[in-house]
Amino acid sequence: MGLLDDISTILRPSKDSGISRNIFVRNQYPKVELPEDFILPDPKPLTITNTSDVPSLLQSSAALAIRLATSAFVLGWKIDTIFADPKDESKYSLQIGPFCISDSSSVLMDAPRPDKTLVLYEYDSSPYCKRVREMINLLDLTVEYRPCPGARNGKFSKQLYEKTGRQTVPYLEDPNTGVGMFESDDIIEYLLDAYGPQDKGSFDRKALWPITFKEFSIWTSSFAALFRGMPGSKRQTNARPDNEDMMPLELWGYECSPFVKPVREKLGELVLPHRIVSCSRGSSNRIKLMARTGKKFQVPFLVDPNTGIEMFESSEIIKYLDAVYTIKEK
Numbered sequence: 001m002g003l004l005d006d007i008s009t010i011l012r013p014s015k016d017s018g019i020s021r022n023i024f025v026r027n028q029y030p031k032v033e034l035p036e037d038f039i040l041p042d043p044k045p046l047t048i049t050n051t052s053d054v055p056s057l058l059q060s061s062a063a064l065a066i067r068l069a070t071s072a073f074v075l076g077w078k079i080d081t082i083f084a085d086p087k088d089e090s091k092y093s094l095q096i097g098p099f100c101i102s103d104s105s106s107v108l109m110d111a112p113r114p115d116k117t118l119v120l121y122e123y124d125s126s127p128y129c130k131r132v133r134e135m136i137n138l139l140d141l142t143v144e145y146r147p148c149p150g151a152r153n154g155k156f157s158k159q160l161y162e163k164t165g166r167q168t169v170p171y172l173e174d175p176n177t178g179v180g181m182f183e184s185d186d187i188i189e190y191l192l193d194a195y196g197p198q199d200k201g202s203f204d205r206k207a208l209w210p211i212t213f214k215e216f217s218i219w220t221s222s223f224a225a226l227f228r229g230m231p232g233s234k235r236q237t238n239a240r241p242d243n244e245d246m247m248p249l250e251l252w253g254y255e256c257s258p259f260v261k262p263v264r265e266k267l268g269e270l271v272l273p274h275r276i277v278s279c280s281r282g283s284s285n286r287i288k289l290m291a292r293t294g295k296k297f298q299v300p301f302l303v304d305p306n307t308g309i310e311m312f313e314s315s316e317i318i319k320y321l322d323a324v325y326t327i328k329e330k
Helices: 003-007 051-066 127-138 155-164 184-195 205-212 214-227 261-269 285-293 314-324
Strands: 010-016 019-025 077-081 094-096 099-105 118-122 142-147 171-174 179-182 249-253 274-278 301-304 309-311
Touching: 051 214, 051 261, 051 314, 118 127, 118 155, 127 184, 127 205, 127 214, 127 274, 142 155, 142 261, 155 179, 171 184, 179 184, 184 205, 205 214, 249 261, 261 314, 274 285, 301 314, 309 314
Parallel strands: 118 142, 249 274
Antiparallel strands: 010 019, 077 099, 094 099, 118 171, 142 274, 171 179, 249 301, 301 309
């Protein structure tokens, strides 16, 4: 292999037992391998495939209710029609009985979109981080998350200290503007100003009160985290020590989804960098996901550039992450 091969990324498509894989060889990233018995699961939208998942789903649903389903809908969410054509693959729609609902945002059509991905240092159970993540979903943004368990643990926390002299989260980096900032209130206002509707009078700020009413958002987010057992506060004991050095995984979903939530928590506890593509109700990313997968809309959907795997199904994704990104007992 020549020097050019050593320093460039090589894409090698292959198939093994019906599984399509894209194997990325990058010398600067740690090597990971799929378990020999790995089988790609079939997607089953809105289906509980394992009864053992029921407690987790109930806890996530309780947390969702406490937060008033904040982040379930994009800012300016509206119903376009209740009689959409279910065969029209150019638009996302949800079939409920005789109705087929198509929705979108009335205010985000002209909202600026960042050319480069924003980065957020955070951890899952922090109520201050949660309100920022909810705003990110409302604005339909894609952001890379760098987990800092308990705010002061892991390589990303050390990285943050080297950059800023502080180990507090959330901390937002915007490579498009060169802005870096702490404080959830400031981050929320920055995101709204930079990537919200250009016409600030096109929406009622009162609609943001579950996030912007700080006392309410902090208390309810804290209770929601308690329901979930304070996820992301500690690094999983058997997590690989080089997980922070992996290429960022990509997760399609949204903050309050009971199916997405456990996957998000697992990524945080394994301290894996990950990019979340927001898919709240009314998101333009829903049709993009359908176009990408050729299937009906379903989240979570995980794309792992470290192995080339793309997969649905919450419980199966969690098993996969544990199988690939933990230290195996000898």
